[in-house]
Structure formats: C-alpha cells, structure tokens
Amino acid sequence: MKVIYNPVFLEHDTGMHPENSKRLSSLGNLPVTPLENGEEFLELFHNPLYISFIKESCQYGGHIDNDTIVSPGSYKAAIRAVAATIMASENGDFALTRPPGHHAHVERSSGFCLFNNVAIAAQYQANQGKKVLIFDFDGHLGDGTVKFFYESNQVMYWSIHQYPAFPGGGDADEIGQGKGKGYTMNIPLPPGSGDEIFMDAFTSFLPVAKEFNPDIVAISAGFDSHQYDLLLDLRLTVNSFYKIGRALAENFTHIFATLEGGYNIEFFPKCLYNFLDGINKNEMRYSERETDSMIQTFYEYEGRKAIVSKELSRYWKSI
Numbered sequence: 001m002k003v004i005y006n007p008v009f010l011e012h013d014t015g016m017h018p019e020n021s022k023r024l025s026s027l028g029n030l031p032v033t034p035l036e037n038g039e040e041f042l043e044l045f046h047n048p049l050y051i052s053f054i055k056e057s058c059q060y061g062g063h064i065d066n067d068t069i070v071s072p073g074s075y076k077a078a079i080r081a082v083a084a085t086i087m088a089s090e091n092g093d094f095a096l097t098r099p100p101g102h103h104a105h106v107e108r109s110s111g112f113c114l115f116n117n118v119a120i121a122a123q124y125q126a127n128q129g130k131k132v133l134i135f136d137f138d139g140h141l142g143d144g145t146v147k148f149f150y151e152s153n154q155v156m157y158w159s160i161h162q163y164p165a166f167p168g169g170g171d172a173d174e175i176g177q178g179k180g181k182g183y184t185m186n187i188p189l190p191p192g193s194g195d196e197i198f199m200d201a202f203t204s205f206l207p208v209a210k211e212f213n214p215d216i217v218a219i220s221a222g223f224d225s226h227q228y229d230l231l232l233d234l235r236l237t238v239n240s241f242y243k244i245g246r247a248l249a250e251n252f253t254h255i256f257a258t259l260e261g262g263y264n265i266e267f268f269p270k271c272l273y274n275f276l277d278g279i280n281k282n283e284m285r286y287s288e289r290e291t292d293s294m295i296q297t298f299y300e301y302e303g304r305k306a307i308v309s310k311e312l313s314r315y316w317k318s319i
Contacts, residue, residue, distance in 0.1 A: 001255070001279050004084045005030040005096045011073025012099050013061075018231060018263045019112040024098060026265040027272070037076075038083030044123040045116050045148060050107045054078070054114055068109045074099065078114040081258075085117040088256040089125055089218065094276065095258040102142030102220045102260050103167060110144065111167055117258045118220045119145045125216050126154050133158065133214035133252075137202075137244060138222020138260040139232040141170035141186070145220065151180040156212045160201045162225070162232050163188030163304075172307035175315075182315025183212075187308060190300040191233035194291030195240050197301050198225065202244055204305065207318035210251055217248065217255040223262030223271035227291060231263055237288035238270045245278025255279065 010021040024030075042051050057064050058075035081097035088095040101118055103111030122132045122145075134149070136142045136159040146169075149155040161170055176184040185208060187201040223241065225234040248255055257279075262268040270286040277284055293301070313319050 001257070001276060002093045003030060003096045003276070004033045004088055004093050006033055006035050006080060006084065008035070008080050009077050009098045012077035013071035013073055014069040017069050019098065019100065022265050023262065023268060024096065027269050030096070033084070035080045035087070036083045038079040038081070038086065041082050041086055041120050041124060042079070042115060044127070045106060045120045047107050054109070065109050067111050068113065070114070074114065081117050082115050082120055085121045085258040086124055088258060089121040089216065092254055092256050094221070094256070097259050100260045101258065102136060102138060102145045103140070105144040105147065111140065113144065116144045116148070118142070118218050119148050121256070121258070122149070122155050122218050130215040131213065132156070132216050132218055133209055133212055134218045134220060135209065135248070136161070136220035136222070136260070137225070138220055139225035139229070139234050140166055140222070140261060142220050142260070143167045143169055146170070146184060149180065150176055150184060151178040153179045153183050156183045156185070156209065156214065158185040158205065158209055160187045160189065160198065162191060162193070162234050165232060172304045173311055175311045182312060185308065185312065188304050189234060190297050192235060192293060192297045193301060194235040194293040195237055197293050197298060198234070198236055198240050199243060201305070202247065205308070205319070206247065206251065208312060208316045211316050211318045214252070215254065217252045219248070219255065219257035220260045221257040221275065222260030223268055226262070226264060226267050226271055228267050229262065229264045231261070235291040235293070237290055238267065238274045238286045239284070239288060239290055241271045242274040242278040242284040245275040246281065249279045249281055
C-alpha cells in the first residue's frame with residue numbers, strides 16, 4: 001500500500017481548527033501524485049443542490065455548520081480528495097487527503113467533512129458489481145457513511161467507535177434495515193477503553209467480515225482513538241494501529257484506505273506509519289507501552305459486545 005498525496009490538500013485552509021493543514025505537513029516531504037478533480041463522482045453519493053452549496057460557500061469561506069470551515073481552496077481540495085480515494089480504491093493505496101469525509105451526509109456537511117470520500121469510492125466499486133466492506137476505525141462513528149448504506153446488502157459497514165461521543169448513534173443494536181439487516185456492525189466502546197478492548201472488538205467481529213467475503217475492503221482510517229488525541233477519551237497506543245493493519249493484510253486481499261481523523265500532530269504520524277507498516281507486512285517502527293482498561297469499562301464493553309453478537313448471530317454463522 002502506497003500513499004497518494006498532493007499539496008492541494010493544504011489549500012483547505014481552516015486556520016487554528018483541529019482539522020488543519022498541519023496534520024499533513026507534520027508528515028514531512030511526501031511524494032506527489034497528480035490528481036484529477038473528482039467532480040464527476042460526487043453524485044454517486046451527494047445531491048446536486050448540496051454540491052452547488054459547497055462550491056458556492058467555498059468562494060467566500062467561513063463556517064458552513066457548527067464544526068466545519070471552508071476557504072477559497074476547499075472545493076478544489078475536496079474534489080481531489082474524492083479523486084484520490086477513487087484512485088486508491090483501484091490501486092489498493094492510502095489516500096492521504098483532507099478534508100475528511102465519513103461524517104458528510106447526502107445533503108449536508110458535518111464534523112469537519114464536506115464530501116464523503118469513502119462512501120463515494122465504495123459506491124463506485126459497488127456499481128461495478130463488487131461487494132464492499134467498509135471498516136471504519138476512526139474513534140467517531142461515520143454517521144454519513146452508515147446512514148447511506150444502512151439498507152444495503154452489497155456494502156457492509158463495520159465501525160469501532162467511542163459511545164457516547166459525537167455524532168451520536170452507532171449503538172450495539174443498530175445492525176441495518178430491510179435487506180441490509182445484519183450488514184451494519186457497530187461496536188461501541190466506552191470512554192476509557194484501552195488497547196485490549198479495541199483489539200477484542202476487532203478480532204471478535206473479524207470472522208463476520210470474512211464471512212461476508214468482500215471483493216474489496218475500504219478503510220476509513222482515523223487515528224483519533226490514540227490515547228493523546230484531544231477529541232476523544234479512548235486510550236489506544238500506536239501498537240494497535242500496526243496490529244489491525246497487519247491483521248487486515250493477512251485476512252483480505254484488495255484493501256484501500258482514506259484518511260479520516262487524528263488530530264495530535266506529534267502522534268498522528270506514528271499512528272499512520274505504524275498502520276502502513278502493518279498492512280505492508282513490515283516491522284513495526286514505533287511502539288508504546290500498551291494500555292489496559294478499568295474493570296468497570298471492560299464490563300460495560302462486554303455487555304455491549306453481547307448485544308452486538310446476539311443481534312448479528314441471526315444473520316451470520318461465524319458469531
């Protein structure tokens with residue numbers, strides 16, 4: 001898995017906002033990938049009125065919702081983030097993009113996100129007859145993504161996230177609707193969850209993802225679950241990001257990723273490069289002393305896990 005990057009993503013100017021250009025500039029000099037504008041793919045997910053709203057809003061800049069800021073360079077960056085994610089889906093690479101995407105809905109922005117990069121790429125692949133697994137390990141639920149595919153049996157959405165936390169939702173009994181019943185897996189982690197809870201949430205439900213037997217795996221790669229990220233209360237170390245990367249590579253073939261959260265610019269590069277080392281089956285370059293969870297936190301997690309397992313066992317033999 002290689003990185004797809006272009007300095008156009010730095011033109012999305014959000015000032016001192018947590019989601020700012022330092023997230024990518026903290027990675028140093030990166031190889032530059034030429035990108036198309038990606039505009040032709042937007043209507044795979046978003047409605048035309050919303051696309052026009054974003055394009056016009058970016059001419060003036062400022063807040064477009066409580067959390068999301070745009071600037072004159074944001075539309076250019078956002079449509080190339082879509083193009084980069086489509087390219088990643090075709091080549092099995094990591095789209096190192098901003099603005100992020102998984103909170104964006106069909107008709108509105110949310111949570112720093114303009115266009116839903118991973119959902120657009122997943123729908124692009126689904127339109128070619130592919131079964132797509134979206135694995136979202138960002139510490140926040142990808143509410144725009146899960147809502148869009150909630151009734152789909154062609155795209156499975158699997159999220160491990162903190163609950164309660166922004167944006168709400170993603171509870172253990174939310175497993176899809178209609179023909180999509182059983183094709184959404186929400187694993188809500190209590191605040192304070194450490195490495196051992198996160199890895200249990202991953203390994204316990206990996207068999208369901210494998211039973212789904214996807215043609216392609218899309219990763220919403222967010223690193224805000226790290227113990228020193230300021231926007232959440234999860235306690236992962238850089239080690240966990242290596243482990244899930246390695247496990248994904250050992251269990252699936254066609255995998256691609258696009259960047260979501262991760263806002264501590266000291267640790268974000270370590271989380272990212274550990275994930276890439278894992279998925280490329282290289283040695284882990286960074287490590288921390290692993291965290292564990294308070295017993296009350298573990299008991300709360302076990303109760304939630306039992307609900308997810310019970311709900312999904314009606315649809316999958318592997319659980």
